[in-house]
Amino acid sequence: MAGFREAQGDLVLENVTKSFTTFTAVDDLSLTVPRGSFFALLGPSGCGKTTTLRMVAGLEQPTSGTIRIGNTDLTGSRPYERPVNTVFQSYALFPHLSVRDNVAFGPKRRGVKDALAQADATLSLVQLTHLAGRKPTQLSGGQQQRVAVARALVNHPEVLLLDEPLGALDLKLRREMQVELKRIQTEVGLTFVHVTHDQEEAMTMADTVAVMNLGKIEQMGAPDVLYDLPRTKFVANFLGQSNLMSGHVDDTDGDNVVVSTAQHKLRLRKSRAAAGSGDIAFGVRPEKTRIHNADPGPAAAGNSIGPGTLVDVSFTGVATQYLVDVPEAGRWAVYEQNLDLERIDSRPGDTVWISWDPGHAFGVRP
Amino acid sequence: MSALAHIGGSTSGSAPAAQPTPTKRGKVAYLLLLPGVLWLIVFFVVPLVQLFTVSLQSKFPGYPGYYYRDVNFGNYLTAVVDYWPHFARSLLYAGLATLLAFILAYPLAYAMAFKAGKWRGVMMICVIAPFFTSFILRTIAWRQILSDDGWIASALNALHLLPGGHITETWVAVVAGLTYNFLPFMVLPIYASLERADPKIIEAGGDLYANGLTTFRTVTLPMSMPGVLAGTLLTFIPAAGDYVNAELLGSDISTKMVGNGIESQFFRVVDGYPTAAALSFTLMAAILALVFLYVRKYGTEELL
Amino acid sequence: MSTSQRLRFWIANRFVMIVAILVLVYLFLPVAYTFVFSFNNYKKSNIQWNPEGSPTLDHWKNPFGPPGIKDALLTSLGVGAIATLVATVLGTLLAFALVRHDFRGKGAGNILVFVPMATPEIVLGASLLTIFVQGFNQVGLTLGFWTIVIAHIMFCLSFVVVTVKARLQSLDPRLEEAAQDLYAGPGGTFWRVTFPLVLPGIVSAALLSFSLSFDDFIITNFVSGDATTFPKFVYVSYLRGIPAEANVIGFSLFVIAVLLVIAGQVVGSRRRSPA
Structure with a gap:
């Protein structure tokens, strides 16, 4: 695909700011996500975490600042030019395509020859081979969630973005999927950037948690360190009690x-x-x-x-x-x-x- | 205290900070607009302007069927003076038909949205299907159903409930025909807005008020208001301009509507063009004024 | 609970459905009459049932017998097809522009689309007739088939725009973002995701267009000149007595339409169910 940028390495955001007409969603944010880590952006709604994620995906362009993967500058490139895939909130599965075609969508657009075979392989990774022929509306919430993960993973992105991926599931299923996602991340070894407002979810799954508030990162670190020694009042209250x-x-x-x-x-x-x-x-x-x-x-x-x-x-x-x-x-x-x-x-x-x-x-x- | 608010974490999903509606700027928009807008300008706006100039023209004395360009508001005076009973009937019949159509349509739309289950599709076909038998044929069928020797008129006559002895040739038949013909235009928008409503909200309303009628008035009806609004407009406007029902079901004079006036001035009266045009514009102005007041009172922006 | 209470409960519970079914019966009553009168063994006029003649299948044997009826039907089908095609294409483009683009005069565009729907058909017909005889005749356009087509495109256009617009507005923007995220460029996103998802709206707009065009009488009557559509044929022959063949054709169209819609729904639900 023309314009597609191969890139490898850490995800780096440098002085990224995103202003909308009435407010600044992300304010001079700098951040490095080491390659292969499970990184969580945690914060209340409106804190700028989703906007940050959308800028990494290319769905929004920063007002200023740069976004890199390794040495490749991705700032200004379109979503389809980035080695980054997203698991959307409420999944955004294509309702007119079967599960298999949903998963094969990315490989097909990139001209991969055995797109369907790759889709099937990824579906078996998320244990959904038996539902490949169904339409998304015929699946349960948990199954749809796995399809969304498979649809992103099949492209072997350098960075996988997860936007509140478990928000629509009930508590028991959420626990199961937390373990499942962690297993998949360990298995494929990709960089995962996970946006959530659920502190327990962030702490269970992530290697590193960044707590965001009002467009800035309040504090960042391993979950146990963050919990043991919060550095701001906001973190002390948002992460636990x-x-x-x-x-x-x-x-x-x-x-x-x-x-x-x-x-x-x-x-x-x-x-x-x-x-x-x-x-x-x-x-x-x-x-x-x-x-x-x-x-x-x-x-x-x-x-x-x-x-x-x-x-x-x-x-x-x-x-x-x-x-x-x-x-x-x-x-x-x-x-x-x-x-x-x-x-x-x-x-x-x-x-x-x-x-x-x-x-x-x-x-x-x- | 804020510490306690976070026990167990918040469960509400967070909306994306930015509204991702993809609107684009640029020349593409004008390319997409051009053919359709051009069509509407050439075949809707320009003809209306032309009709307006015709409504101000004057007859050429001594040359029947010839007119000259003029600013003659006398045509409007003629239209109002000679045809005010027609206007009154048009608005009255259309208003009655709209009310009746609403009364008939609401239970049907409600049943389709909440009670029909798997029969929903079948009921939908039933509402649309009569369209395909020609509207003229169905109106003629009503003439047969309501005719003096038909079972309805016979039954009513036997009970001495029909003062004049007829249903056809009366305003009752005209209103019945209008109601029937535009009923689907009332059902479909109401159904569409009810279908979008969450039945759980109505159930919650039932819990809060217990009384079915109160639930309907305070919860169900307001939720379906955009559909009711669209439905009443889609029924009232064509009904007010209709002349076929009055022609086929009504009598020679006493039930004629504005549409009949326009039609006969256009086709059957020599020198009738300017009067017909003035009648058309008066009708349109009356309807737009009523619609404007109505939308102002009950309206939402969803209409546009 | 006493029996009468139980009965009242039973009725209250089904009251809405009972009323709904009665309204549907009401909607079908004239169709049934049309069907019954297609067997009328009448002498002069098919308005009244002739009790002397036994019901006959004659009118079903040669529905195109009466002079002009076949041409009228073909004209209606032709006008409907062309008007639907053009109105659907133009209306869909307009709907995309109005929903997906920002441009100056958007409000005016929305009003331009809305006002024809708020204009009585008789005014539309009268104004079009005026311009056809006072201007377009000078460029060689005389009243007939093509003036009917032009008029039908005009009034179908607004209905297409409204229908497609509703579909577009209910489309989840995340789906298109997901497509872009999965390496589909602007073209790929449109043809693989946006268009297939809007297509049901476009199809229902086209069906609506065709039924509006096919059933229109008032506007057609103004702009048709010597050309005759099926509704006009019925209306004009009303004075002389409508041939029962018209009932045959009207009822058959109804049956065909119902069968097509049912077939469409069956195919649609098949495609939605597991492969």
Whole structure:
């Protein structure tokens, strides 16, 4: 095909901006996706993740900046000139073509001789050989999703883009497809760029997660690192759940900084603080905290808050979730796995304290 | 607090940031437009302009059938003064026929959209199929059905329910014919808009109001409003301009509509051209004004 | 629940369907009359059933017997075919321009398409007659077959545009993006994806065009001159007494149309089912 650009290597976005008449969807975004990795763009709707994906696909052109694969500049080229394929949200399968013809569509357009044979081979990869003759409308949601994956994969793209590919499936099927997609990615070894608003989905599947907000990447990294040490308030809240409290760094104590809040002085590892001085938001994950019905005492000084009032207790099976109103600190959530044989028998209205291991606390920009 | 909002993650799908409707600019558009627009200008706009100039022409005294270019609004005066009963009948009959067609069409369209199941296709064929027997033949069939010795008139006469003894040659027959002829034009748009509606919404309405009539008035009818609007226009406009029903089913004088006036001025009256043209324009203006008011009151942009 | 309650429930549940079926019966009543009167053994006029003559198959034996009826039918079919072809092509192009392109005067274009549908047929016919006799006769166009064709193209055009436009607007833009993503250029995207998906809309526009053209009387009556279409033949012969052969032809066309539509639906659903 004329104009088709062969390219190999990492996917690189450099200073990419996309402005529409009324707003900027993507704002000076730079990003490198290593070849062969499973990369997730995570964010709420309207954060610019889908626009980013569409620019990589060539369905939108950036207002400024460049998009490369390896050393090949793709900026300005048309979608059909790029070694990139997309699994569309709600799949966009051609309703007038059979499953086999849907999958063979790409190879045929590129003039591949054994297009149908390749289609059949890819259909067997997604275990749909038996449905090759059907029309897309005759398939279940999960089956349509596999066809969409096969239709993109059959072209052996350098980068495969997935736009909320599991959004239309029910929870159980979504779990199955997460495992399936991960298996396929490992098997074919392509670069996958996966756009989603589901943090759990992103963390389960991706090697690297980039959290986007308002057209910018807030933070990027391996899921466990991102979860353990969020660097911004947005990430701390979007990726899982956090108890956050604003404070001020006004002292150091060995490896720690001391954060003063309205009622408490709390300790925080220097390496886990976003700022060495000034305003900071002190945070700790609910499942990293414990609840006490008596003041934990000086041993926990700097790693605990209280007293507060217990407002809600809900037993969820694997854990018990407590909500505690702490004066000047807001409402805190505490998840305790039910490990203790003698569980604290707390009721709403009780006075309680909360403590945590100092290594779990983090400080993010306010 | 915002932390708690994210328990379990949001489940709503995110829409793409950019609206991907592919609109293009450039000369191609004009190439695509050219033949169709040209056709409409040459064979719709220009003839209307020409008809308008004719409506202002004057008779050449002493030469029957000859006219000269003029700005003679007297033709409009003649049209309104001589033909106002025709206008009144046209709008009244068309309005009645539209109302009746709506009453008949809605249950049919509703049944097709929500109750028919696998019979939907068959019912659709049933609505369209009578078109293929000529409209004139079907109108004549109505004359036979409604005739004095037909079973309807006989039954009504036996019950002394027919004051004049006839159905044909009365306005009842004309309205019945109009209703019948334009009924499919009412059914199809209503069906199309109901089919697009989600039956779950109507069920939800049923849950909220329990009363079937309230559900219909507050949920079903508003959802089908674009179809109702299109249907009433597609019924009212041709009905108001029709003359065949009045000709075949009505009487000689008392049930004639504007269409009959235009037709006879054009074909049967010497020197009738300017009056016929003025009648046409008055009819069109009346219809456009009514349509405009109607669309303003109930309208949506979906019409265009 | 008492029996009367149960009966009321049963009726309420099916009330809409019962009314719908009655309306369909109403729609078919005149067709049935047309059919019955095709067997009328009448002397002078086929308007009244002749109780003396026993029903006859004579009119079915030679439906083209009455002078002029065959020509009228052929004229109608010819006008319908040409008008449908031209109106469908022009209307489809217009619909694509109006939905897929941005250009100056788009609003005016939409109005130009809409207004002919809001104009009574008699006004369309009268204005066309005016221009045909006061202008086009000077370029050698006399009233007849071709003026009917021109007029029919004009009024079918708007209906084609509306039908195709609706189909185009309901088309998921992602499908075309998917085609581009799968290496189809602009031409490939159009012919492999857009066109096949819009085709059902174009086909129904063509069917609508043909039925509107075939059944039109009012406009045709104005612009036809000496030419006669089937509806005009029936209307004109009404005064002298319509030959029952017209009923034979009218009813046969109805049967043929129904069979064609059913065949089309069967083929359509076959193509949709598994290979």
